[in-house]
Amino acid sequence: MSRGRWFVLLPSIGISAMHMQLLPNDRVVMYDRTDFGISNISLPQGTCRPNSTDCSAHSFEYNIASNSVRPLTVLTNVWCSSGTLMPDGSLVQTGGFDDGYRVVRTYKSCDSCDWQEMPNGLNKQRWYASNHILPDGRQIIIGGRKAFSYEFYPKMSATEGTPSFPFLVQTNDPQVENNLYPFVFLYPDGNLFIFANNRAILFDYSNxxxxxxxxxxxxxxxxxxxxxxxxxxxxxxxxxxTVNEVEVLVCGGSPKGAFANANKGVFDGALDTCGRIKISDPNPQWFMETMPLARVMGDVLLLPNGHVLIINGASAGVAGWELGRNPVLSLFKRN
Structure with a gap:
């Protein structure tokens, strides 16, 4: 069997794809934090970030057909923000760090399109939140650092509230949190399965x-x-x-105390277990399995044949702040 080869398509433009989204027109938009140095490509029309000498772009669109890039204008910090595609194919990105805490950014691809930023588009600061598209076409934005609530975009009215979400308080570790970027899946009846830390609920967000x-x-x-x-x-x-069985798989992570230990230079081994639960069962229970390799920061991909592919990640430490160690260079496929 012949081996594949990598080809360099473009020179480095100096923007790391912290976030990357394939758009309906087969273009790819990428964006990264704005406070970590300049890139190798300038902002459109010679603009600069407000109150900054940084005139470089931190987002771009890649045109696959022409193998070309176009710089885009993101002025607020998208570091560890969140978002999802809307039904019309536009990308909505919410929150982030510092000047991006409450920003809503929208992008719809065309040859001259650019990001549109709404400085106070969110009711609460959202950093490390999770977004999910809803049956009515809106998205729900759940949690974030010190944000034990949820809200919607777009709003039904200018006075639409921000309901508190006690589940995020209950799953919060005050020292580490460990409930950021909760896992969210739409249940067939329109409610949400939400997993945070080590617990999960089925949630009626409307009520x-x-x-x-x-x-x-x-x-x-x-x-x-x-x-x-x-x-x-x-x-x-x-x-x-009729959907008669709904099942969720959760894999990997790092053990309790790993974040504190990593900050002291001690890198605990990642978790090698996966938990499966049929959330549609009247009395659902977790069924635990063991992966061949432990992983934190792994990526899970559902394949067209129904198999699950798990790739990437580290075998020790935790996510963020350069605290992961020993990259996992092997993939795992589960039937």
Whole structure:
């Protein structure tokens, strides 16, 4: 079997793809934090960031067909922000750090399109939040650092509120948090499965009501940032027009105390377990499995044949702040 080869398509433009999104027109938009030095490409029209000497771009669109890039204008900090595609194909990105805490950014691709930024588009500061598209076409934005609430975009009105979300308080570790970037999946009935730290609920966001509380994952180890595991909604079992089985898989992470230890130069081994739970069962229970290799910051991809591919990550330490160690260079495929 012949081996593949890598080809350099473009010279480095100095923008790391902290965030990357494939758009409906087969273009790719990428963007990175704005406070970590200049890039190798200038902002459009010779503009500069406000109150800064940085006139370089921190976002660009890659045109796959022409193998070309176009700089885009992101002026606020998208570091560890969140977002998702809207039904019309536009990308909505929310929150971030510092001057980006409450910003909503929208981007719809065309030859001359650019980011549009709304400085106070969010009711609360959102850093390390999770977004999910809803059946009505809006997105829900859940959590973030010190943000134990959720809100929606776009708003139904200028006075739309920000409901509190006690589940995020209950799963919060005051020293580490470990419930940031919660895993969120849309249940077939329109409610949300939300996993944070080591616990999960089925949530009716319209009425701010917990419909079901699932058992704590065996072992009680954290699975969310900075103990970053990964999760996927497994293929749905459909009979006729009825979905009769819904199952979630959560894999990897790092153990309790790993963040504090990593900051002291001690890098604990990552978790090598996955938990599966049929969230549609009347009495759902976790079923634990062991991966061939431990991973924190792994990526999970659901393949067209129903298999799950797990790649990347580190085998020790935690996510963020250069605290991961020993990259995992092997992939794992589960049938």
């Amino acid at each position: 701010n009501l917990v419909l079901k509380t699932y058992p704590t994952m065996p072992g009680g180890q954290p699975r969310n940032y900075p103990s970053t595991g990964s999760a996927v909604l497994l293929p749905l079992h459909v009979k006729g027009e």
